[in-house]
């Protein structure tokens with residue numbers, strides 16, 4: 001049977017509801033968890049996030065959130081589980097890593113593809129480890145990430161094998177392909193849009209995954225619409241992979257949300273018209289909680305207010321409908337496609 005592997009256990013894939021394929025319940029750049037100014041009042045933090053999640057579920061029918069926060073970016077398995085319990089939302093956690101320039105702790109940089117694979121498989125099948133402790137909460141997908149993003153973003157330099165992917169990232173991507181193939185789960189990715197200036201980062205990621213035997217149909221390439229890169233997307237769509245439309249209502253590397261939303265909507269319609277409607281997922285990429293201590297004016301990105309979950313239905317869907325997008329097409333990108341891609345095949349339970 002097909003299941004979604006949530007932090008509270010496997011649920012039948014039919015129970016997905018509307019899915020958001022890339023969000024962050026709790027998010028902090030590596031090191032934030034050490035900052036006394038960012039320390040959580042745990043119960044209040046769970047309540048703060050659960051309130052937003054519950055509103056999204058009750059008012060709009062969101063049923064599943066994929067929390068794409070990597071282990072070194074504040075991933076907190078119990079926190080996700082407590083939000084899931086309080087709200088009834090399916091929360092899918094991920095294993096994997098952030099880009100090398102921003103993440104991948106030194107300890108993991110020193111490990112082989114095999115060791116990285118074992119780490120990911122353990123997160124997916126045994127349970128994630130948090131601050132030296134084993135937890136019962138499993139990840140349900142893998143994240144890989146590339147790109148030079150930093151306070152001053154710039155395109156990635158040429159790395160091994162003629163790609164603009166760094167050496168350790170390359171190893172992580174190969175391990176991710178091995179682990180995903182073993183478990184049968186999806187891989188969802190982060191690219192830095194700056195890299196479109198020097199290459200097609202979507203294709204580079206996908207090529208390595210496919211080299212290692214990954215089914216492209218289980219891969220979602222993220223951030224491809226920021227701003228829309230139609231030619232680059234078509235290359236990977238034609239290879240059988242999926243792309244994710246994210247940053248709905250959230251400006252990134254482009255000054256206005258209005259401008260980005262409109263460009264993304266136009267591109268989405270073009271992809272529907274070109275027959276790629278079964279290969280697109282949708283998300284905000286917002287953080288529900290990002291303890292802001294230590295954020296300064298040199299990093300204004302972090303100070304941007306994120307739109308509320310209702311924005312999808314007050315602004316984004318009306319925008320799409322005004323361009324002729326149908327309810328059936330909306331259902332594909334919000335339900336059918338993410339449900340299919342994130343599903344894991346497990347043996348049917350034996351009848352008693």
Ligand SMILES: [Zn+2]
Pocket residue numbers: 022023024068285
């Ligand atoms: Zn994200």
